Amino acid sequence: MNDTKPLDVIVAVIGGGAAGYFAAIHASGPGIEVLLFEKSPKVLSKVKISGGGRCNVTHRPMEITKLIKNYPRGEKFLKKGFAHFSIEDTFTWFESRGVPLKIEEDGRVFPKSNTSQSIVDVLQEEAARLGVQLRISTGIKIIRPSETGFLLQTDQGEMVVSKVIVASGGHPNLSSYEFLKLLNHNIIKPIPSLFTFNTPQEPIRELMGIAMGDALVKLEGTKLSYRGPILITHWGISGPAVLKLSAFGADWLHEKQYTARAIIHWNADLGEQDYVEQLNGYAQIHPNRKVGSHPLFGVPTRLWEHFCSKAAILEPQLYGQLPKKLINKLVQCLFCYSVGIQGKTTFKEEFVTAGGLVLDEINPETLESRFHPGLYFAGEVLNLDGITGGFNFQAAWTTGYLAGSSAKESLKM
Numbered sequence: 247m248n249d250t251k252p253l254d255v256i257v258a259v260i261g262g263g264a265a266g267y268f269a270a271i272h273a274s275g276p277g278i279e280v281l282l283f284e285k286s287p288k289v290l291s292k293v294k295i296s297g298g299g300r301c302n303v304t305h306r307p308m309e310i311t312k313l314i315k316n317y318p319r320g321e322k323f324l325k326k327g328f329a330h331f332s333i334e335d336t337f338t339w340f341e342s343r344g345v346p347l348k349i350e351e352d353g354r355v356f357p358k359s360n361t362s363q364s365i366v367d368v369l370q371e372e373a374a375r376l377g378v379q380l381r382i383s384t385g386i387k388i389i390r391p392s393e394t395g396f397l398l399q400t401d402q403g404e405m406v407v408s409k410v411i412v413a414s415g416g417h418p419n420l421s422s423y424e425f426l427k428l429l430n431h432n433i434i435k436p437i438p439s440l441f442t443f444n445t446p447q448e449p450i451r452e453l454m455g456i457a458m459g460d461a462l463v464k465l466e467g468t469k470l471s472y473r474g475p476i477l478i479t480h481w482g483i484s485g486p487a488v489l490k491l492s493a494f495g496a497d498w499l500h501e502k503q504y505t506a507r508a509i510i511h512w513n514a515d516l517g518e519q520d521y522v523e524q525l526n527g528y529a530q531i532h533p534n535r536k537v538g539s540h541p542l543f544g545v546p547t548r549l550w551e552h553f554c555s556k557a558a559i560l561e562p563q564l565y566g567q568l569p570k571k572l573i574n575k576l577v578q579c580l581f582c583y584s585v586g587i588q589g590k591t592t593f594k595e596e597f598v599t600a601g602g603l604v605l606d607e608i609n610p611e612t613l614e615s616r617f618h619p620g621l622y623f624a625g626e627v628l629n630l631d632g633i634t635g636g637f638n639f640q641a642a643w644t645t646g647y648l649a650g651s652s653a654k655e656s657l658k659m
């Protein structure tokens with residue numbers, strides 16, 4: 247590879263994903279040559295498959311103080327970045343380029359077209375319009391700081407560039423970060439985040455398909471508990487409450503080798519005493535109704551029957567004659583249902599890597615390395631990740647924007 251351009255105008259972006267594209271687009275400008283390296287033959291592969299093929303681009307606009315709470319890792323770091331490029335900016339960026347977005351009831355934001363291809367297309371069109379040069383099937387083997395910038399060793403040969411933006415994504419293996427080793431940045435061991443819990447020993451699995459709209463799920467032995475919809479699957483438990491718990495409990499669960507206990511409170515609005523009072527109240531009004539066939543608290547019939555069987559409430563049991571002991575047992579099922587977790591399952595709609603580049607070694611305003619001026623990082627390669635709902639792409643847009651525009655700005659000096 248023989249590039250004859252003056253060295254001080256070449257910006258190399260490593261990784262053709264969401265963060266890499268956004269960085270490349272924002273690094274572009276008159277007299278700046280931006281080279282985008284992607285090791286695989288395809289760019290934007292994750293964007294394409296994301297959100298079940300619809301791409302959950304971001305989340306409903308919210309204040310930064312609230313937004314950062316959706317990042318188990320990187321909360322403080324991203325606070326600075328969001329002050330420069332936040333959810334509203336994501337809306338403006340895509341919509342002003344002909345990709346209208348829509349907010350769904352749960353706050354997730356998708357392109358109105360309902361296909362991720364709209365996002366892939368606009369990123370590719372914008373990069374092409376700005377003259378970003380794509381080098382696909384070109385993996386970076388090593389980055390070596392040099393006096394004039396950085397020497398990049400690729401599959402195809404070597405070249406020197408003055409600025410480098412690393413946007414190589416998250417990877418489950420530490421070996422994927424090997425190409426960064428000469429930069430002396432520290433890397434936190436990558437582990438998975440956003441997964442569902444397997445409960446192979448629990449009879450509850452037989453109730454697959456049942457959902458409760460507002461549960462509270464806790465991890466026994468921690469202070470972690472999250473609220474939201476819960477879904478029983480063939481393998482165990484899933485849904486937003488479980489995914490949130492998997493993200494905030496990623497380190498702890500990894501340490502425990504994904505063997506733990508979850509406590510489910512099926513109706514987060516109700517306290518233990520509320521259940522008792524409402525059951526007693528119902529028994530007074532309908533003493534001759536059978537408990538097993540008259541579910542309360544919005545619990546689906548099959549789940550209610552399961553609770554009754556667990557509480558040893560027999561089929562003919564009437565509400566009016568329900569002993570206190572059995573009421574208490576039923577309330578235990580409703581208020582603190584304990585399930586054994588043994589293993590995890592990747593959540594196909596969205597999964598991410600916790601771990602990556604240590605954030606303290608990077609300037610959160612510019613995404614520049616504190617060790618090597620002219621070196622920037624963006625996206626999931628950093629030790630930051632969000633819960634499901636569009637927060638991971640928002641972090642990619644924000645850090646990509648900052649890394650790209652900071653690299654560009656530094657070339658003006």
Ligand SMILES: Cc1cc2nc3c(=O)[nH]c(=O)nc-3n(C[C@H](O)[C@H](O)[C@H](O)COP(=O)(O)OP(=O)(O)OC[C@H]3O[C@@H](n4cnc5c(N)ncnc54)[C@H](O)[C@@H]3O)c2cc1C
Binds near residue numbers: 284297304386596640
């Ligand atoms: C199935 C799935 C669905 C998802 N859905 C959503 C969603 O709807 N909403 C959301 O917010 N998040 C979603 N996510 C998470 C989101 O996709 C990621 O957080 C985001 O793609 C990270 O972007 P990135 O650019 O940092 O990394 P990536 O998208 O992983 O891109 C990094 C790129 O760098 C390349 N690369 C790596 N090393 C090198 C090298 N040495 N040389 C050259 N190239 C290299 C890789 O091949 C890759 O193309 C989903 C994730 C998955 C797996």
